[in-house]
Amino acid sequence: MQRSRVPSAVLALASLLMLAACGAEDPAPTAAATSAPAASTTASDVKICTSVQKLGNDLKDDLLELQQSKTGPTPAALAAILTKLEDQVAVEAFSAGDSAVAVAARELGSEAAKAAKDPSPAAAIGTGGFEKAETTLTGACKAVGVTVYF
Secondary structure, three states: OOHHHHHHHHHHHHHHHHHHOOOOOOOOOOOOOOOOHHHHHHHHHHHHHHHHHHHHHHHHHHHHHHHHHOOOOOOHHHHHHHHHHHHHHHHHHHOOOHHHHHHHHHHHHHHHHHHHOOOOOHHHOHHHHHHHHHHHHHHHHHOOOOOOOO
């Protein structure tokens, strides 16, 4: 019975990551900032969002490879993908300050780390915390002019 939950959760994660590929490659033009701190925050936020977009595409490729492998998406393989997500988001977000984008990215990384440690990472992905973190990050990135569906 556990085996039937893994493919559906993997498909859900793959769907979310595939939506990341639908996001805009170039951020929409924004009005010039009136202060230097706001401009630097926006620049770092845009950088985080575009990095998350690229990371989503890379993870989607990893998931597709898992689906096509002989062993399929094992809990250990899913945990490795989630750990990669957490590690790479941390690199971008932890030095970016306390903007809405940075906070949302750190939350997504935290939720990915929790799911990776769960005995059933696929089931943990479907929890409200992970989905909420994705939605929050998507909204924060949209606010700075970058469309990300993660």
